[in-house]
Amino acid sequence: xxxxxxxxxxxxxxxxxxxxxxxxxxxxxxxxxxxxxxxxxxxxxxxxxxxxxxxxxxxxxxxxxxxxxxxxxxxxxxxxxxxxxxxxxxxxxxxxxxxxxxxxxxxxxxxxxxxxxxxxxxxxxxxxxxxxxxxxxxxxxxxxxxxxxxxxxxxxxxxxxxxxxxxxxxxxxxxxxxxxxxxxxxxxxxxxxxxxxxxxxxxxxxxxxxxxxxxxxxxxxxxxxxxxxxxxxxxxxxxxxxxxxxxxxxxxxxxxxxxxxxxxxxxxxxxxxxxxxxxxxxxxxxxxxxxxxxxxxxxxxxxxxxxxxxxxxxxxxxxxxxxxxxxxxxxxxxxxxxxxxxxxxxxxxxxxxxxxxxxxxxxxxxxxxxxxxxxxxxxxxxxxxxxxxxxxxxxxxxxxxx
Amino acid sequence: xxxxxxxxxxxxxxxxxxxxxxxxxxxxxxxxxxxxxxxxxxxxxxxxxxxxxxxxxxxxxxxxxxxxxxxxxxxxxxxxxxxxxxxxxxxxxxxxxxxxxxxxxxxxxxxxxxxxxxxxxxxxxxxxxxxxxxxxxxxxxxxxxxxxxxxxxxxxxxxxxxxxxxxxxxxxxxxxxxxxxxxxxxxxxxxxxxxxxxxxxxxxxxxxxxxxxxxxxxxxxxxxxxxxxxxxxxxxxxxxxxxxxxxxxxxxxxxxxxxxxxxxxxxxxxxxxxxxxxxxxxxxxxxxxxxxxxxxxxxxxxxxxxxxxxxxxxxxxxxxxxxxxxxxxxxxxxxxxxxxxxxxxxxxxxxxxxxxxxxxxxxxxxxxxxxxxxxxxxxxxxxxxxxxxxxxxxxxxxxxxx
Numbered sequence: 139x140x141x142x143x144x145x146x147x148x149x150x151x152x153x154x155x156x157x158x159x160x161x162x163x164x165x166x167x168x169x170x171x172x173x174x175x176x177x178x179x180x181x182x183x184x185x186x187x188x189x190x191x192x193x194x195x196x197x198x199x200x201x202x203x204x205x206x207x208x209x210x211x212x213x214x215x216x217x218x219x220x221x222x223x224x225x226x227x228x229x230x231x232x233x234x235x236x237x238x239x240x241x242x243x244x245x246x247x248x249x250x251x252x253x254x255x256x257x258x259x260x261x262x263x264x265x266x267x268x269x270x271x272x273x274x275x276x277x278x279x280x281x282x283x284x285x286x287x288x289x290x291x292x293x294x295x296x297x298x299x300x301x302x303x304x305x306x307x308x309x310x311x312x313x314x315x316x317x318x319x320x321x322x323x324x325x326x327x328x329x330x331x332x333x334x335x336x337x338x339x340x341x342x343x344x345x346x347x348x349x350x351x352x353x354x355x356x357x358x359x360x361x362x363x364x365x366x367x368x369x370x371x372x373x374x375x376x377x378x379x380x381x382x383x384x385x386x387x388x389x390x391x392x393x394x395x396x397x398x399x400x401x402x403x404x405x406x407x408x409x410x411x412x413x414x415x416x417x418x419x420x421x422x423x424x425x426x427x428x429x430x431x432x433x434x435x436x437x438x439x440x441x442x443x444x445x446x447x448x449x450x451x452x453x454x455x456x457x458x459x460x461x462x463x464x465x466x467x468x469x470x471x472x473x474x475x476x477x478x479x480x481x482x483x484x485x486x487x488x489x490x491x492x493x494x495x496x497x498x499x500x501x502x503x504x505x506x507x508x509x510x511x512x513x514x515x516x517x518x519x520x521x522x523x524x525x526x527x528x529x530x531x532x533x534x535x536x537x538x539x540x
Numbered sequence: 541x542x543x544x545x546x547x548x549x550x551x552x553x554x555x556x557x558x559x560x561x562x563x564x565x566x567x568x569x570x571x572x573x574x575x576x577x578x579x580x581x582x583x584x585x586x587x588x589x590x591x592x593x594x595x596x597x598x599x600x601x602x603x604x605x606x607x608x609x610x611x612x613x614x615x616x617x618x619x620x621x622x623x624x625x626x627x628x629x630x631x632x633x634x635x636x637x638x639x640x641x642x643x644x645x646x647x648x649x650x651x652x653x654x655x656x657x658x659x660x661x662x663x664x665x666x667x668x669x670x671x672x673x674x675x676x677x678x679x680x681x682x683x684x685x686x687x688x689x690x691x692x693x694x695x696x697x698x699x700x701x702x703x704x705x706x707x708x709x710x711x712x713x714x715x716x717x718x719x720x721x722x723x724x725x726x727x728x729x730x731x732x733x734x735x736x737x738x739x740x741x742x743x744x745x746x747x748x749x750x751x752x753x754x755x756x757x758x759x760x761x762x763x764x765x766x767x768x769x770x771x772x773x774x775x776x777x778x779x780x781x782x783x784x785x786x787x788x789x790x791x792x793x794x795x796x797x798x799x800x801x802x803x804x805x806x807x808x809x810x811x812x813x814x815x816x817x818x819x820x821x822x823x824x825x826x827x828x829x830x831x832x833x834x835x836x837x838x839x840x841x842x843x844x845x846x847x848x849x850x851x852x853x854x855x856x857x858x859x860x861x862x863x864x865x866x867x868x869x870x871x872x873x874x875x876x877x878x879x880x881x882x883x884x885x886x887x888x889x890x891x892x893x894x895x896x897x898x899x900x901x902x903x904x905x906x907x908x909x910x911x912x913x914x915x916x917x918x919x920x921x922x923x924x925x926x927x928x929x930x931x932x933x934x935x936x937x938x939x940x941x942x
Contacts, residue, residue: 212791
């Protein structure tokens with residue numbers, strides 16, 4: 139057995155990831171992912187699946203079914219669309235951002251009869267519009283609305299949207315990719331039927347697995363629908379059959395990603411769900427104090443804003459691509475570009491999960507303070523970092539990691 | 541921020557994984573997966589994608605397109621079916637095992653017009669049967685045949701099957717989940733249009749990502765088909781658009797799994813592809829010498845057998861479930877059960893990737909030698925391990941790791 143040794147071990151640059159996702163992964167999560175694996179039909183792994191399901195129940199705040207789809211958040215999105223409606227079924231998609239439009243694209247490919255409700259990007263959705271639409275589409279089977287729209291940085295009233303959908307006999311499905319473990323989300327209390335998330339945002343794990351929660355009503359629907367979902371891989375009832383107590387073999391589960399998800403869920407529960415939501419709020423508020431000191435405007439009104447993601451209007455002399463390149467090259471920080479209607483007009487700064495700590499807030503403000511003058515715009519030095527620090531003090535934050 | 545510290549870091553039992561997959565992961569792969577992540581749109585990550593694609597080209601032996609589907613091998617399977625045929629299209633599926641039947645299940649859900657060719661489980665497929673079937677189904681758009689059938693442990697003549705399919709103007713798609721990096725596979729030379737694999741077998745990475753290769757002809761087909769694939773997540777043309785030089789954003793890529801895949805590909809190329817195929821052959825031959833000394837029969841004839849996976853007939857006094865439990869409980873070794881027609885009648889021992897080394901061969905033989913007498917069957921002690929050692933010596937193997 140000759141050894142060629144062409145390839146050295148992988149090394150990658152170190153980044154501070156402050157984009158819209160993925161965010162940085164917690165080191166304890168990464169360590170769990172480097173554990174030797176066991177088989178996906180091993181009794182010890184079945185035991186782990188049940189524990190992870192229970193931990194996710196605590197994070198989604200549900201007593202129904204939590205598990206994970208073996209793919210990115212978009213796999214969780216497609217799993218819901220393919221499982222919770224049949225081709226030809228009427229499906230209302232409330233659209234106020236890029237990821238709502240992705241839902242529409244997927245739903246159309248699946249042959250669903252899509253009724254889009256398009257409202258202004260950057261404003262929280264008004265549930266009254268859904269009510270009015272449902273009145274003229276009473277045969278709607280499923281309604282979709284995104285909780286945290288990552289393209290625009292808005293939070294949306296999914297509790298009200300779920301209520302209205304149920305009043306008309308529809309199931310309600312939502313996207314909590316960016317909100318889970320970062321904003322208040324109550325799956326049972328808000329009567330959601332299906333919510334899909336991602337591992338790579340406020341849960342602080344790497345991307346590649348989609349934690350989901352499903353109501354018993356949704357599962358009953360899948361078991362009784364006339365045709366089988368066109369996707370075997372993303373059929374939520376088969377995935378649940380594997381995760382739940384009978385552990386019926388489906389595809390080979392992503393063992394290491396589930397180790398990582400377990401660790402991320404453990405760390406979330408160790409911190410406390412409410413405390414974690416608060417952490418996202420406090421850091422967002424410090425960032426925004428700093429941005430204000432830099433004379434940067436936020437296009438989203440205070441009431442509609444997400445804590446995890448801050449969208450910033452670019453001053454007219456600042457080119458989007460150049461700004462992000464400078465931030466990456468000079469500071470090794472990743473921030474996000476604008477998407478769709480917002481392309482070229484904004485940047486997006488995410489403070490999620492492991493990325494959501496004061497050192498990162500101070501560092502990105504410092505970076506902006508140094509880079510903005512490179513575009514010929516004058517700024518008083520030190521104001522931004524000081525403003526953020528003052529905001530932390532006001533919130534009683536002295537020590538950042540415990 | 542209160543700390544509850546309910547959950548300690550994850551710990552899992554240590555196993556010797558000798559089932560049909562996953563196999564154990566190489567420690568250098570696990571280490572790569574614990575590296576801090578970068579974003580999936582980071583220029584450094586794009587560079588990595590291009591390198592991994594090139595390395596996979598060397599492993600598939602292709603100059604066309606290699607990349608990875610973000611899911612298990614079954615996601616790679618479904619990606620091929622949803623991308624390479626349209627609902628109503630005639631698709632021939634050659635079926636001689638459990639995973640062929642999974643292809644049929646998926647294809648029917650997708651609304652394809654499936655013509656199954658079912659032949660005896662445990663025998664390599666005879667290409668003449670495909671030729672005869674194609675003569676009466678000349679409007680077939682796609683033919684499927686599995687290279688290494690993991691349920692039965694057979695290797696199949698996909699080179700001939702691809703040739704016949706092309707003679708009738710069909711595309712040819714194959715499953716190389718268990719064969720890639722463990723048996724000879726020549727994507728270009730054999731004129732395959734699409735092959736999907738898994739990370740968790742002979743590549744020695746954890747499960748969760750599906751390396752695939754695609755011909756330019758297959759990509760042209762997808763770009764020109766009348767309807768879009770019903771799956772957005774598994775549309776191979778969109779996934780390729782992200783991996784290839786334009787790096788058009790699709791779903792968030794599973795960064796850590798791609799780190800692991802890179803490392804697994806690097807280690808495969810460091811060892812040498814031919815040398816790796818040989819390693820699988822030599823270890824299989826030692827295992828089989830030992831099994832013979834234990835008076836255990838193999839249902840698959842020598843010419844039809846895979847090296848990576850050995851199917852063993854259970855003597856009539858040995859209960860399948862009890863045997864596997866004892867092996868797991870007394871030795872912490874996982875072996876596989878029989879599936880479909882083989883359920884309850886066989887066990888399957890995999891020697892793949894990182895699991896395919898002599899210490900594991902000697903250890904499972906030792907385990908069987910000690911456990912079989914627990915079922916009241918007499919065995920002479922030490923014969924099996926000695927027979928395997930002799931076989932290694934015959935093959936000139938003295939030192940096992942370099």
